[in-house]
Amino acid sequence: MIRLVLADDEHLIRSGLRRILEAAPDLGVVAEAADGDEAVAAVRRHRPDVILLDVRMPRLDGLAAAARITAEPDPPKVVMLTTYDLDEYVHRALRVGAVGFLMKDTPPTELAAAVRVVHDGQAMLAPAVTRRLLDEFAERTDSAQARRRLTVVTDRELEVMKAVGRGLSNAEIGRELGMRETTVKAHVSRALAKLGLTNRVQAALLVRDARLG
Template sequence: MIRVLIVDDEALVRTGLAMILAPATDLEVVAEAVDGAGALDAVTRHRVDVVLMDVRMPGVDGLSALERIAERPDPPKVIMLTTFDLDDYVHRALRAGASGFLLKDTPPRDLVTAVRLVAGGDAMLAPSVTKRLITAFAERRPARAAAARERLQVLTTREQDVVKAVARGLSNADIGRELAMSEATVKAHVSRALAKLGLTNRVQAAILVHDTGLAT
């Protein structure tokens, strides 16, 4: 069972998200919170696998809560929700370790899929803005690109192939089919690559690859 925490300052939004997730028999909404402070408390009191959290909230906002959640040992995955697809807060959230970014008007089926994917270790970005969002990090200044390429040198050739596929937005299953390896092997490669690079999740790996200018 995937245990979910919903964080939004609008009761109507929280109710709507809970109703969307309710029919999924493998998902359970274990708590709700109205702001970042409440999210931190809920994560402490409940065993949470995935947090669906609004970016903009009064008091402790989503970004501040994300940064503090990321500092916890074995933190839950966090999907940030926003109304604006190019919100600067979202850029910062992905840098801080968010596992996903979705617009609030994401279709219900896609929202449920996103929770499952993120819980399983994948990343989930709103399809309509994936390329623009990641490219926004990749200004490709020569010094920045050179530094990013140097960082990738700690990876084996196969690990580099895998993280480049991650940067293209492929799931573990898709990468396995493309590179002729099992999904479990892909997951192992991703985990090792993240550890070697000192990164938290696939989104950060994708950003690093785009920084190199090598993403295709």
């Protein structure tokens, strides 16, 4: 069972999301939160696998809550919820460790599938959405500095990171580079550890900052 926390200041939205998600036999909502403070407290109390976190909430907004949650020991996967196609705050949430974002009107089957993808350790953004989000809103750092950070990875790991930056899945990277999917996963894990990153979205942002993606 994948254990979830839902955080949104609108009760009707939380109720609707809960009803959709709990219709799946492998998903269960263990807590709800109406603001960022409650979301952080719920994570500490229930230790969920995934939290769906509204970007805009009272008291403590979703962005600040995401930063606190991802700083927790063994944090849940953080997915931002938004009513906007490209929310100006989403890229900042990705940088503090969120793994992506969902539109609040995402179809029920896609919502459940996205939660499973995130739980399995993948970025939940579709490749086209990932590229658009990174291109439109990713805050650019100095490209030379980003490239220096990437010097700690091997040439093969860098190839894999470039493919991650293009939004490819492990299976797609394996086909492109002639590797087993398990080998790709190992390269990704080692590269993330060397770079001090927590997920593939942060790796994609770094590759884009380095102008390599």
